[in-house]
Amino acid sequence: MNRPRFREQVLQAREEAIVASVNRLLAEKGFDAMTVDEVVADVGIAKASLYKHFTSKEELAAAAMVKVLERALDEVARVGGLGLDALGRLQAMARWTYDQQLAGQMPALPAQNSTLRAALTADKAYVDRLMQLSDALGAWIVEAQGDGQLDAALPPELVLYTLFARACDPVLGVMRAGGNHSDGQIVDWLVKTCFRGLGA
Amino acid sequence: MNRPRFREQVLQAREEAIVASVNRLLAEKGFDAMTVDEVVADVGIAKASLYKHFTSKEELAAAAMVKVLERALDEVARVGGLGLDALGRLQAMARWTYDQQLAGQMPALPAQNSTLRAALTADKAYVDRLMQLSDALGAWIVEAQGDGQLDAALPPELVLYTLFARACDPVLGVMRAGGNHSDGQIVDWLVKTCFRGLGA
DNA sequence: GTCTATAAAGCGATAGAC
DNA sequence: GTCTATCGCTTTATAGAC
Numbered sequence: 001m002n003r004p005r006f007r008e009q010v011l012q013a014r015e016e017a018i019v020a021s022v023n024r025l026l027a028e029k030g031f032d033a034m035t036v037d038e039v040v041a042d043v044g045i046a047k048a049s050l051y052k053h054f055t056s057k058e059e060l061a062a063a064a065m066v067k068v069l070e071r072a073l074d075e076v077a078r079v080g081g082l083g084l085d086a087l088g089r090l091q092a093m094a095r096w097t098y099d100q101q102l103a104g105q106m107p108a109l110p111a112q113n114s115t116l117r118a119a120l121t122a123d124k125a126y127v128d129r130l131m132q133l134s135d136a137l138g139a140w141i142v143e144a145q146g147d148g149q150l151d152a153a154l155p156p157e158l159v160l161y162t163l164f165a166r167a168c169d170p171v172l173g174v175m176r177a178g179g180n181h182s183d184g185q186i187v188d189w190l191v192k193t194c195f196r197g198l199g200a
Numbered sequence: 201m202n203r204p205r206f207r208e209q210v211l212q213a214r215e216e217a218i219v220a221s222v223n224r225l226l227a228e229k230g231f232d233a234m235t236v237d238e239v240v241a242d243v244g245i246a247k248a249s250l251y252k253h254f255t256s257k258e259e260l261a262a263a264a265m266v267k268v269l270e271r272a273l274d275e276v277a278r279v280g281g282l283g284l285d286a287l288g289r290l291q292a293m294a295r296w297t298y299d300q301q302l303a304g305q306m307p308a309l310p311a312q313n314s315t316l317r318a319a320l321t322a323d324k325a326y327v328d329r330l331m332q333l334s335d336a337l338g339a340w341i342v343e344a345q346g347d348g349q350l351d352a353a354l355p356p357e358l359v360l361y362t363l364f365a366r367a368c369d370p371v372l373g374v375m376r377a378g379g380n381h382s383d384g385q386i387v388d389w390l391v392k393t394c395f396r397g398l399g400a
Numbered sequence: 401g402t403c404t405a406t407a408a409a410g411c412g413a414t415a416g417a418c
Numbered sequence: 419g420t421c422t423a424t425c426g427c428t429t430t431a432t433a434g435a436c
Contacts, residue, residue: 011401030312032232035429049402051431111370112230112308151393157378158389161371170311171361178357189358193351197397211419236412249420251413 015053015063017043023064026107031061031116058119062126064107068100069129076136086144090163091195093137097167098187102176108168134160151200159198166194215253215263218243222264226307231261231316258319262326264307268300269329276336286344290363291395293337297367298387302376308368334360351400359398366394 021042025034036057040047054060072093079092100106109116120126141159144150150159175186221242225234236257240247254260272293279292300306309316320326341359344350350359375386 028312030310032310033312036431037429046403047430048404048432052401055431057430108312110230110232110310111373112228112233154389154393155381157380158371158375158386161374162393165369165371165374169365171358171365173311174361174365175358180357181355186358189354193354193362193397195397196399197393197395199396235410237410246421247412248414248422252419255413257412 011053014043014045018045018050018053018060019063019067022060023067023107024104026061026064026109027101027104030108031110031113036060056119058116059123061107061109061116062120062123065109065120066123066125066129068105068107069126069133071100072096072133073129073136076133085149086140086147087149087195089140090137090144090150091191094163094166094191094194095187097163098169098172098190101167101169101172102183102187106167137163148200150198154198162194162198166190211253214243214245218245218250218253218260219263219267222260223267223307224304226261226264226309227301227304230308231257231310231313236260256319258316259323261307261309261316262320262323265309265320266323266325266329268305268307269326269333271300272296272333273329273336276333285349286340286347287349287395289340290337290344290350291391294363294366294391294394295387297363298369298372298390301367301369301372302383302387306367337363348400350398354398362394362398366390 018039021039022034025038025042028034036047036050039060040050043050050060054063075093075096079089079096082089082092084092097106109120111117138156138160141150141156145152145154145156169190172186172190175181176183218239221239222234225238225242236247236250239260240250243250250260254263275293275296279289279296282289282292284292297306309320311317337360338356341350341356345352345354345356369390372386372390375381376383
């Protein structure tokens with residue numbers, strides 16, 4: 001009997017479709033402006049069906065964040081195998097986040113929304129992956145500081161938070177809207193100014 | 201007859217009280233999370249009274265933005281008289297924005313809210329002051345680039361947008377929440393990393 | 401599990417008395 | 419101009435048939 005197995009796959013595929021839509025809408029409009037009605041219209045299902053998979057809008061956002069953190073961890077693994085030094089690995093990750101932003105794949109969550117923050121910190125899958133990513137990047141930061149490539153006078157946490165913050169840097173979108181420079185040129189400038197600021 | 205004059209002053213004082221509350225609430229919760237009910241409760245007036253002064257929530261936010269832009273222009277005038285070089289003046293302005301953020305006086309507007317953006321760009325008082333501030337800072341940026349104090353390879357607009365973006369840099373709040381460093385120390389690090397990144 | 405239909409609550413904005 | 423009371427709309431979330 002593989003009939004149940006097949007049905008499980010269908011359900012999982014539907015969940016993945018939901019998360020993909022949420023990810024795109026979060027990147028496009030942000031958490032507050034995104035409505036559940038838009039999500040179900042985009043996926044093509046009824047709202048009650050969505051609520052069988054996810055019990056709240058916050059849980060939807062958490063699932064999208066888990067997904068993007070997993071993609072970031074995949075990228076960490078990939079970059080780790082390129083034979084770059086610590087600074088090069090961090091720069092590659094920063095470039096990856098800008099590319100994600102350009103592709104409309106970087107979900108934007110409001111830092112001030114308290115109910116959302118509560119839901120995220122209560123989500124073990126989210127917290128686990130966030131800590132895993134922080135540990136990996138934190139190790140690279142300390143290594144780069146030891147090599148004299150990053151300013152050792154800066155707390156590693158400040159460097160880490162700065163990299164996270166730049167992943168949503170609004171300057172990219174504003175410069176892009178200006179239309180005077182190519183995407184690649186803008187990303188180069190942003191990566192350069194970011195790391196020159198953190199450098200030794 | 202100075203009775204009407206007196207009444208005008210009372211009305212203006214009430215409007216200023218409204219804008220002050222809006223400014224504080226925008227800095228604390230952001231535009232979407234701030235409700236008009238909270239504003240009127242904070243000011244101590246009825247909602248219908250507020251709508252005699254401002255015709256929409258967006259107009260409230262615009263008034264708060266005009267106020268903060270005017271304070272920024274005041275600071276530009278003050279800093280301009282200190283006898284600093286161009287880089288020193290820009291750094292002083294960046295430090296001022298961080299201080300405003302620390303004091304809970306830097307209103308946070310979502311860049312993605314379309315109705316809000318439309319209301320702002322339609323508000324002549326807002327647009328005028330934003331252009332005035334951009335012109336003043338832009339001139340200092342070009343001057344600093346000419347002096348070799350800022351990287352002349354960067355478009356002045358990118359430098360300007362970066363300074364605007366850093367005025368709302370979430371890294372300040374996160375580092376502050378960590379509780380391991382003084383506010384002054386954190387601001388010093390942020391100003392340093394920002395301008396080292398933009399420097400020559 | 402998925403659908404239609406609706407409940408329940410919050411919010412921006414306004415009517416009308418004073 | 420200010421108040422109380424309320425409208426009208428949006429949005430999250432759920433009930434119940436299939």
